[in-house]
Amino acid sequence: xxxxxxxxxxxxxxxxxxxxxxxxxxxxxxxxxxxxxxxxxxxxxxxxxxxxxxxxxxxxxxxxxxxxxxxxxxxxxxxxxxxxxxxxxxxxxxxxxxxxxxxxxxxxxxxxxxxxxxxxxxxxxxxxxxxxxxxxxxxxxxxxxxxxxxxxxxxxxxxxxxxxxxxxxxxxxxxxxxxxxxxxxxxxxxxxxxxxxxxxxxxx
Numbered sequence: 001x002x003x004x005x006x007x008x009x010x011x012x013x014x015x016x017x018x019x020x021x022x023x024x025x026x027x028x029x030x031x032x033x034x035x036x037x038x039x040x041x042x043x044x045x046x047x048x049x050x051x052x053x054x055x056x057x058x059x060x061x062x063x064x065x066x067x068x069x070x071x072x073x074x075x076x077x078x079x080x081x082x083x084x085x086x087x088x089x090x091x092x093x094x095x096x097x098x099x100x101x102x103x104x105x106x107x108x109x110x111x112x113x114x115x116x117x118x119x120x121x122x123x124x125x126x127x128x129x130x131x132x133x134x135x136x137x138x139x140x141x142x143x144x145x146x147x148x149x150x151x152x153x154x155x156x157x158x159x160x161x162x163x164x165x166x167x168x169x170x171x172x173x174x175x176x177x178x179x180x181x182x183x184x185x186x187x188x189x190x191x192x193x194x195x196x197x198x199x200x201x202x203x204x
Contacts, residue, residue: 028183028197035190038076039069047083052148059087061148064106071187076113081106084145091139105141109149116156117185124185125156161185176200 048063066080087102109130116125130153133146161182177200184195 028195030193030195033192033194035069035071035076035192038071038192039066042066042069050082050149050152052152054148054151055090057087057089057144057147059102059144059148060085061145067108071190071192073188074114076115076187076192077110078113079108079110082109082145082149083107084141084148087141087144089139089144100139102139102141102144105145107142107145109146111149115185115187117182119182119184122161122182124159124161124182126159127156128153 043066046063046065050061050063052061062083062085064081064083066078068077068079070077083104083106085104087104088099089102090097090099112129114127114129116127117123118125130149131146132150133143134140178198179200181197181199182194183197184193186193
């Protein structure tokens with residue numbers, strides 16, 4: 001699920017400066033990240049390989065490009081081009097299991113990503129929804145790619161945010177480590193909203 005990690009690694013890049021402008025220590029601040037910023041951040045990290053497994057189809061899947069990112073009230077909609085290669089499908093012919101080589105395929109694909117934040121454990125759960133293939137038993141490379149992607153869907157994937165590294169705030173000649181504690185994460189039309197509470201790291 002590297003694509004989803006790339007999206008939320010944006011936190012470390014965007015939060016520190018705006019947080020210190022918006023809040024004092026121990027006071028929560030809400031940071032609004034426009035969908036255009038998320039889109040460009042992901043584009044800068046492409047191509048991204050995806051680990052996908054299915055009992056019928058095997059192959060390598062790579063997100064080649066991202067053409068659209070739309071932040072909705074309860075989800076993030078993504079649209080781009082996915083490349084699949086070295087596809088093989090397991091099938092049965094005359095009672096014998098055989099592996100058929102399907103080659104490679106490039107396909108426009110959409111995905112809707114639903115977010116759920118567990119504030120107690122500081123974990124963001126992501127649930128992707130992909131289009132379904134026409135058939136589970138296919139020799140079409142495009143359907144094989146969709147089958148692999150759909151095997152990733154309808155499951156929650158945790159992104160642990162409690163392990164974010166402290167950032168340094170310069171006070172005079174001293175660098176003060178500040179830990180950014182996630183309080184809430186949600187979406188509204190066009191914006192990803194991140195509520196964070198900065199806390200000073202105490203010297204041991």
